[in-house]
Amino acid sequence: METLLEKFLGTLIGGALGDAIGKSLEDVPAKEAVEFYGCKVKSFVEPHPLSPCVGLEPNQITDETKITLLLVESLIERKSLDPYHFFAKLRDWAKKEQEHRYPDPTLLTAIDLLSSGVSLEEAGLVSFSVEGVLRATATGLLHYYSPPLAAEAGRLVSLITHRSKEIYDASAVVSALVAFLLLESFDLTDPLERFALIEHLKTLMKYEKNRAYIEKVKRLLQESAQVQRGVEELGNSTFVFEALPLSVFLFLHHWENPIEAFWEGVNACGAVGGDTDAIGYLVGSFVGAYRGVGVFPAELLENLENYPYYISLAEKLYNITLDLMRRN
Numbered sequence: 001m002e003t004l005l006e007k008f009l010g011t012l013i014g015g016a017l018g019d020a021i022g023k024s025l026e027d028v029p030a031k032e033a034v035e036f037y038g039c040k041v042k043s044f045v046e047p048h049p050l051s052p053c054v055g056l057e058p059n060q061i062t063d064e065t066k067i068t069l070l071l072v073e074s075l076i077e078r079k080s081l082d083p084y085h086f087f088a089k090l091r092d093w094a095k096k097e098q099e100h101r102y103p104d105p106t107l108l109t110a111i112d113l114l115s116s117g118v119s120l121e122e123a124g125l126v127s128f129s130v131e132g133v134l135r136a137t138a139t140g141l142l143h144y145y146s147p148p149l150a151a152e153a154g155r156l157v158s159l160i161t162h163r164s165k166e167i168y169d170a171s172a173v174v175s176a177l178v179a180f181l182l183l184e185s186f187d188l189t190d191p192l193e194r195f196a197l198i199e200h201l202k203t204l205m206k207y208e209k210n211r212a213y214i215e216k217v218k219r220l221l222q223e224s225a226q227v228q229r230g231v232e233e234l235g236n237s238t239f240v241f242e243a244l245p246l247s248v249f250l251f252l253h254h255w256e257n258p259i260e261a262f263w264e265g266v267n268a269c270g271a272v273g274g275d276t277d278a279i280g281y282l283v284g285s286f287v288g289a290y291r292g293v294g295v296f297p298a299e300l301l302e303n304l305e306n307y308p309y310y311i312s313l314a315e316k317l318y319n320i321t322l323d324l325m326r327r328n
Contacts, residue, residue: 002292007182008141008321009314010288010295012072014262015137015281016310017300019065020044022266022280023053027273040267044303052102053277060305062277063103066093068135069313071157075142076316080324081153087160091115104131110161120163130243130278132162133171137285140178141317145325150179151204169205170240173214174282176204177248181289188255188290194221198248213241217249227253227264236274243275247282251290258287259295 002010024047025033033041036048044058053062070093074086093099094111106127110120136154143150154175158167177197180186186197198218202211213234220230230249235242247265254261265283268274287295301307 002294004182005315005318006292006294007289008318009293009311010291011137011141011178011182011285012068012288012314012317013293013301013304013307013310014284014286014288014296015068015134016061016065016284017296017304018262018266018280018282018284019061019277020059020304021300022268022277023056023060023062024048024051024058025267025269025274025276026051026053028269028276029271029273030269031271033267033269040263042263044300050273056101057305059303060101062101063107064131064134064277064281066101067107067131068138071135071138072313072317075138076313076320079320081139081142081156083156083160086157087111087114090161104129107131107161114161120161126164127162128164128166128240129162129238130170130240130275130282131238132167133158133174133240133244134278134281136171136175137178137282137289138317140175140289141182142321142324143175144179144182144321147176147179147183147185147200148204151176165207166210166240169207169210170244172204173201173244173248177201177286178289181286188252191221194252194255197252201248210241213245214248217245217252220249221252225253231268231270231274236268236270236276236279238275238278243278244282247279247286250279250283251286258291259297262287262296 024045028048028050047053070089071086074089078085090111135157139153140150143153151172154171158171186193188194195218202214205211234246236246250261250264261283266280268276268279
């Protein structure tokens with residue numbers, strides 16, 4: 001059985017690995033990806049010429065993971081969730097344009113507006129991008145002992161910059177799912193338990209329209225749908241209720257062989273491409289939370305950019321979480 005610390009490491013590092021590998025296929029049509037790489041990608045590779053991440057090294061993350069790292073740093077420095085402190089770190093990072101790696105334009109706009117004193121409500125800034133909820137994996141770690149609390153914390157850190165009903169519900173799902181997996185609340189070897197997990201996630205969602213997206217995941221699993229059908233019916237774009245449901249489907253579809261879910265996530269290209277780095281990030285986080293860091297090939301771990309730093313962050317966050325549990 002994996003230790004809790006191994007699961008913390010797996011969540012944080014699995015997301016980074018999914019982002020680093022998936023970035024190379026982002027926005028690349030499936031046909032083009034196969035022709036270029038010759039097969040499914042299962043290692044760090046040079047970004048495809050059609051990827052917006054051309055120029056990054058194969059083992060480098062994008063800003064999608066960087067935002068999560070900023071949040072984890074804030075949690076460690078404050079020993080709790082302090083949204084003002086987290087935003088200060090976002091603001092400082094936004095000023096360092098030379099360090100940016102294809103950041104979400106909505107994120108930069110939101111930081112700029114908030115920094116100038118204009119609220120997102122006043123500006124009418126709305127976003128449905130999955131990039132707004134990726135950071136919620138960190139709150140799933142911080143409050144893993146209470147999935148409902150993790151869900152609320154996920155909402156808080158996501159809605160700082162991405163405002164919509166979709167982000168409200170999706171961030172709760174991401175954070176709570178990480179918590180459920182760390183707690184081993186559901187026996188995923190039992191199909192009824194897998195469906196029960198989906199039902200529990202739905203109870204954390206406020207809007208019926210959003211619940212329907214997650215219900216579709218359950219239907220596809222009940223029908224033993226293959227991965228390609230999942231991509232086609234759920235979608236794989238940056239829209240949060242395409243990328244997130246697909247990630248949950250891939251993870252639960254391959255519950256018996258989680259690393260295969262990871263490979264499917266980073267290769268989740270469709271006919272016109274797909275947000276493979278975000279999908280890879282989510283599936284990698286879920287796989288790591290479920291099976292621990294040891295599920296990932298040692299070669300990937302050893303060659304991930306700044307790998308020792310992830311270990312340090314995960315260990316510190318783990319200790320802070322244990323302190324929070326003792327105080328509560």
